[in-house]
Amino acid sequence: MTGPAGALAGLRVLDISSFLAAPQVATFLGDFGADVIKIEPPSGEALRRIGASRHGESLVWAMVSRNKRVITCDLPRPEGREVLRRLVAEVDVLVHNYSPSVLRDWDCTWDQLRSINPGLVMVSVSPYGHTGPLADRPGAGTMAEAFAGLTHMTGEADGPPMLTSVPLGDTLTGIFGLVGALVACYGRDVNGRGGQHVDVSMYEPILTLMGSTLAAWDPHGDEPPPARFGSRLATGVPRNIYSTSDGRFLCLSGTTDRQVERILALMGRDGPEDQAKFARMTDRLAHNDELDALVADWIATQTLDEAMATLVEARIPVAPVHDLAGLVADAQVQARNSITLVPHDVLGTVPMVTPAPVLSETPGTIGHPGPPVGAHNAEVYRELLGWDADALAEARAAGFI
Known part of the structure; x- marks a missing residue:
């Protein structure tokens, strides 16, 4: 045709x-x-x-x-x-x-x-x-x-x-x-x-x-250049691939203060102590591993569909980790x-x-x-x-x- x-x-x-x-x-x-x-x-x-x-x-x-x-x-x-x-x-x-x-x-x-x-x-x-x-x-x-x-x-x-x-x-x-x-x-x-x-x-x-990674490094300074960090970012948390209770995976990247505030509320971790550690970017980067682990543990209690629905409703950037079969079958792709x-x-x-x-x-x-x-x-x-x-x-x- x-x-x-x-x-x-x-x-x-x-x-x-x-x-x-x-x-x-x-x-x-x-x-x-x-x-x-x-x-x-x-x-x-x-x-x-x-x-x-x-x-x-x-x-x-x-x-x-x-x-x-x-x-x-x-x-x-x-x-x-x-x-x-x-x-x-x-x-x-x-x-x-x-x-x-x-x-x-x-x-x-x-x-x-x-x-x-x-x-x-x-x-x-x-x-x-x-x-x-x-x-x-x-x-x-x-x-x-x-x-x-x-x-x-x-x-x-x-x-x-x-x-x-x-x-x-x-x-x-x-x-x-x-x-x-x-x-x-x-x-x-x-x-x-x-x-x-x-x-x-x-x-x-x-x-x-590599542009943003290169720009974030001062070649004349004392700090070493950025290094690999798995699926995470040293400059933003939470951002990772997380496992769900049904053995599937989702990708989440909610690193702004407002996004983290909503994630903390979803997890029931928005009290004064958690707010002090995680609410602001400068504070949570000092507790990067702790916040990532909290998010991982919370997502692990839910199926992929449950976690996706909850996070989408809270306006958190999230996506399923598709294999090819899941990708072809996805309603958006179709x-x-x-x-x-x-x-x-x-x-x-x-x-x-x-x-x-x-x-x-x-x-x-x-x-x-x-x-x-x-x-x-x-x-x-x-x-x-x-x-x-x-x-x-x-x-x-x-x-x-």
């Missing part, structure tokens, strides 16, 4: 990236209507063969390559790079994750490609950015999380640092690449700034998450259609996050999952390069598409 044109209709994007972080820049652009053309090797991208799969098909490929037109081209070959340069002349945005040294070897640096297309917005995704001593060092989102300090801040206070259980660094990088691409396109199309190179490192988006079940010829249906945020007039949509290898070769090469069937057959016979 074809719906109204998306907000980015008319924006043409060439995606020559691989794996997870960089391709998501193009994925998000495609969700909102951009025409995304994905180049992969003639044998298919490696992402098709790694990660979760079903019936021999990659679920991650289906997700990350949704809404894209897929063509093949062997970029390491000179003929492939010539095709790339011709395609660059026809697009608005190029997304890649090749290192600076590879781009130099290919004669496809930013300056060289800009000379072909002065309005080009080139989004370069790399672990450490395209400048500095680590510009050519390989890596991934996991390394970015560790390098930027997030891993150090994750885990129990008396335990080792921990990685997240989801590809946070990769997806956050994709979001930052999306922002950079849109900002550069606005500067070009509205303010006449011409094309730009958008240099997206994978560790700097993680640094943005009411907003936050998850889309996308049909696939081999996989059946694949649950994907509905494009967010929600736009009132041109919401993002998922038109199709990641296509088969070379599914759009004839269509795209005819449309952008003017190839007829003979030219396509020659390129295929030569082995570079």
Whole structure:
């Protein structure tokens, strides 16, 4: 079913990236209507063969390559790079994750490609950015999380640092690449700034998450830098994951004076002695462990539904800790259609996050999952390069598409 044109209709994007972080820049652009053309090797991208799969098909490929037109081209070959340069002349945005040294070897640096297309917005995704001593060092989102300090801040206070259980660094990088691409396109199309190179490192988006932690530390002072504290905050209590009597969990964060006043009343601990210790921020931080334990003990006497109802009525920020089944079944998630079940010829249906945020007039949509290898070769090469069937057959016979 074809719906109204998306907000980015008319924006043409060439995606020559691989794996997870960089391709998501193009994925998000495609969700909102951009025409995304994905180049992969003639044998298919490696992402098709790694990660979760079903019936021999990659679920991650289906997700990350949704809404894209897929063509093949062997970029390491000179003929492939010539095709790339011709395609660059026809697009608005190029997304890649090749290192600076590879781009130099290919004669496809930013300056060289800009000379072909002065309005080009080139989004370069790399672990450490395209400048500095680590510009050519390989890596991934996991390394970015560790390098930027997030891993150090994750885990129990008396335990080792921990990685997240989801590809946070990769997806956050994709979001930052999306922002950079849109900002550069606005500067070009509205303010006449011409094309730009958008240099997206994978560790700097993680640094943005660390912003409030970094700002709270004085590097010239005597206090040590902040450290991991489990699910708690050293600067706010109560904030934690609490167990309920039916073996489930809820997340509570009610750290303001007014919120704590209501929590104390719910627990029957709002007498003068407790008020003196817990009512004001400066006082309760000195009794952080005690207040957290009181809240934990009180919640442990109730089922999840009971505790949720009581806390919601008292206007305390609280949420159930969903597993995936609970998330999909949640009435709020269903009411907003936050998850889309996308049909696939081999996989059946694949649950994907509905494009967010929600736009009132041109919401993002998922038109199709990641296509088969070379599914759009004839269509795209005819449309952008003017190839007829003979030219396509020659390129295929030569082995570079």
